Amino acid sequence: MMTCFDIGGSAIKAAISTPDGEVTPFARIATPLDDFEAFVASLADLRRQGGAGEGGVALSITGVVDPANDVLTCANIPCIDGRRLGPELAERLGVPVHVANDADCFALAEAVKGAGRGHRIVFGIIIGTGIGGGLVIDGRILTGAGGFAGEWGHGPAVASEAGDPPVAIPRFACGCGQKGCVDTVGGARGLERLHRHLTGAEIASTEIIAAWLAGDAGAARTVDCQVDLVASPLALAINITGADILPVGGGLSSVPELIAKLDQAVRQRILRRTTRPLLVRSLLAPEPGLIGAALLAHQGEQR
Structure with a gap:
């Protein structure tokens, strides 16, 4: 034990x-x-x-x-x-x-016991307050130099415009010290930041999502822009890693309409063509961190 x-x-x-x-x-x-x-x-x-x-x-x-x-x-x-x-x-x-x-523990848990079970390359992503991720290959976490593998939320990757018709998007400053990171426009705080930029309204992400689902045009514009901005960096990550399933955790994973919309946008941007959803809701809530930690420790003791 x-x-x-x-x-x-x-x-x-x-x-x-x-x-x-x-x-x-x-x-x-x-x-x-x-x-x-x-x-x-x-x-x-x-x-x-x-x-x-x-x-x-x-x-x-x-x-x-x-x-x-x-x-x-x-x-x-x-x-x-x-x-x-x-x-x-x-x-x-x-x-x-x-x-x-x-996030690595989340990805390992989902790869071994959750939504990624049976898949060789699993990219577990977090869409919560911010953006995170972990990459699991053949049931093992890929740590990478510095321990930063899977961190698709950081790096100056966000486009300068988004939506249809396109609207200019500033390169927001990120807590990591860079500007234009996916983390600045993805997740709950990113959604709020985009909505404030597009509409001038200062409201919580939960309210934006509720308004979008109720048919509000302003909220729909915000969500469209967020999906547009996030989908391309995520598609690039999939092309590079070869991941064939992406379990999604974090607060916004509880909005199936948002995950389905992002999944469709991502599949339109990747090289591999598939009609099967790639982004799927995690199966191990609420304790993927504990499960992943247990699995990781057991792997370490087997080495």
Whole structure:
């Protein structure tokens, strides 16, 4: 048995898992953001609560782990940013510790046990507050240099105009330091940013989606532009990776009409012609991070 954690900027979720990725969640606590000792103590206490004994620990975490040196980049949990989190926790907890990006864990879970099961190349994508992704080939996460494989949301890839008729789109500044990233126009915050630019209205993404589904012309214009802007970079990612299915997670994955619209636009832009949907809703909500962490840790112990 192993203790798995899904760690975000607001909460830590804990579960006991079996090697085949079956998880039993048992606790949820607030994430200590600024105190590393409190962070370690929280994980140790949760391990004791779960009763995993000498079993190892697996973490699905917001942030990126550099496979060359195990250093974690995690801006929204300052106390662990820049640390060799896996080795440090292993020393403090006295058990093996496996750490991976939450989008990678999502992709692995969906590839092995979810919507991507039976497919060789699975590109799991997150369309939530922002844009993320993870690439799984033959049941293994592709980490890549710096740990950034699958990050299709970043890089200056967004077109300068979108929609029909076309409208100019600014190169919005991104939190990664670049301008024109898919993350600036994709996801919930991107939808709100586009709607504000196109209409001047400051409303939540949920309201924009509801208005679009109700037939509102302004909201429809915003959604059309977002799909136009996001579909081309995503199609390029598919052409490069050869992915044949893309499980979609995140808040906006709960809007089937939006995913279907994006899927159609993507399939019109890729080299391979297929009538089968490529973008499909994930099957493992609400715990793909915990499931992916368990599977990843088991793979690590088999090596």
